[in-house]
Amino acid sequence: MSPVANVQPSLAQRRDDVVARGVVAAHPIFAARAQGSRIWDADGREYLDFVAGIGVVNVGHSHPRVLEAARRQLEMFVHSCFQVVMYEPYVELGRRLAELVPAMAPAKTFFATTGAEAVENAVKIARAATGRSAVIAFHGGFHGRTLMGMTLTGMSEPYKQTFGPFAPEVYHAPYPYEYRGWSAERALDALQQLFATEVSPNRVAAILIEAELGDGGFVPAPISYLQRLREIASRHGILLIFDEIQSGFGRTGKMFAFEHAGIVPDLVTVAKALANGFPLSGVIGRAAVMDAPDPGGLGGTYGGNPVSCAAALAVLDVLTDEDVLARAERLGSVLGAGLGDLAARHDCIGDVRGIGTMKAIEVVKDRATKTPDPDRTTAILNEARHRGLLLIRCGAYRNAVRLLPPLVTTDAEAHRALDILDQAVTAASRRAS
Numbered sequence: 001m002s003p004v005a006n007v008q009p010s011l012a013q014r015r016d017d018v019v020a021r022g023v024v025a026a027h028p029i030f031a032a033r034a035q036g037s038r039i040w041d042a043d044g045r046e047y048l049d050f051v052a053g054i055g056v057v058n059v060g061h062s063h064p065r066v067l068e069a070a071r072r073q074l075e076m077f078v079h080s081c082f083q084v085v086m087y088e089p090y091v092e093l094g095r096r097l098a099e100l101v102p103a104m105a106p107a108k109t110f111f112a113t114t115g116a117e118a119v120e121n122a123v124k125i126a127r128a129a130t131g132r133s134a135v136i137a138f139h140g141g142f143h144g145r146t147l148m149g150m151t152l153t154g155m156s157e158p159y160k161q162t163f164g165p166f167a168p169e170v171y172h173a174p175y176p177y178e179y180r181g182w183s184a185e186r187a188l189d190a191l192q193q194l195f196a197t198e199v200s201p202n203r204v205a206a207i208l209i210e211a212e213l214g215d216g217g218f219v220p221a222p223i224s225y226l227q228r229l230r231e232i233a234s235r236h237g238i239l240l241i242f243d244e245i246q247s248g249f250g251r252t253g254k255m256f257a258f259e260h261a262g263i264v265p266d267l268v269t270v271a272k273a274l275a276n277g278f279p280l281s282g283v284i285g286r287a288a289v290m291d292a293p294d295p296g297g298l299g300g301t302y303g304g305n306p307v308s309c310a311a312a313l314a315v316l317d318v319l320t321d322e323d324v325l326a327r328a329e330r331l332g333s334v335l336g337a338g339l340g341d342l343a344a345r346h347d348c349i350g351d352v353r354g355i356g357t358m359k360a361i362e363v364v365k366d367r368a369t370k371t372p373d374p375d376r377t378t379a380i381l382n383e384a385r386h387r388g389l390l391l392i393r394c395g396a397y398r399n400a401v402r403l404l405p406p407l408v409t410t411d412a413e414a415h416r417a418l419d420i421l422d423q424a425v426t427a428a429s430r431r432a433s
Helices: 009-018 064-076 088-099 115-130 147-152 184-197 223-235 257-261 306-321 324-345 374-386 411-432
Strands: 031-035 038-041 046-049 107-112 134-138 170-173 204-209 239-243 267-270 281-286 349-355 358-363 392-394 400-403
Touching (some): 115 239, 223 239, 223 257, 306 324, 324 411, 374 392
Parallel strands (some): 239 267
């Protein structure tokens, strides 16, 4: 069956004819327009969008201030390549981002285009700064689809498939995932065992971690774990990199998720919501670390595109001027309470978790055994879509439903989404029984 069945046949057929089979769409619809927290498909049907381009349009689809900033830059010039002819939006955005982590001062920035590029460059910078080669990442982590990104990613399917061999000198440690038996203490013990058996800490350039797993299941790391990780990294001269590509720019109720732990990283990777849909990523870091690569060691033809930088500057203004972080915190409370109520009514919901508006439910066959139920998860997504709500799944077993609404979503829209999700779980469970 076509991966985009039940839509305009000609458009679906054209998609199958020209798009590679490896590109999978979560939903069999084509977008026609979007505004705020809503998307309309090519058939004119309206959906509440609780995917937000996978955590990208944090200030909502088609925010007028972002669009206007992009239009102004478009009228001046679209591209010059910053490594050829420089431009102010790149420099100003670098200044604004460096100021977002004052405890890191003095800080510097570097811009690329995709999240995977940001991660790869963070690794390059860390290796240059330390003179070491090894990198530690975590089970369940997701860091992109390039060779290094896949290597760092702590899940096998669908990302790694038969794409190896992978990059050398990358090691994986267990992530503190309490629901699956990995307490903070047990995960820390496993990290020490990794040091003792696989790679000495004096060979490690960086530890790369998500404060809340993204595609790995929306699992927040305990604050105590992140604080201990900071201590361990500092003790051994290891740089601590936080991947904030999905969790950044208000998603968790703070500008960055690591702020909840009260610690300061050495490097931070950003992308997704940075420019609210315009392609842009970056690395923010301590100046002494960021300056480690020699001139010419960092760059990219499209990195820090002027239109994307202009859009990102407008995003930062919106986040501040419209008090979006406070709105995100409020929205997270509404979603957390609603999902807790759903879990009390549905036995297939084994866990409810997440910080701020980065929430998920883990779907299981049985709460006692915690057996993952990816089939019912897929059914929930389909039932929700039929009722006008777009969601996607995540987790190593693909059995978690993630909620990533735009941060400007209203309470009324959030309650409507929760009602639809309730109906979807009921319908999917009825079909499973």
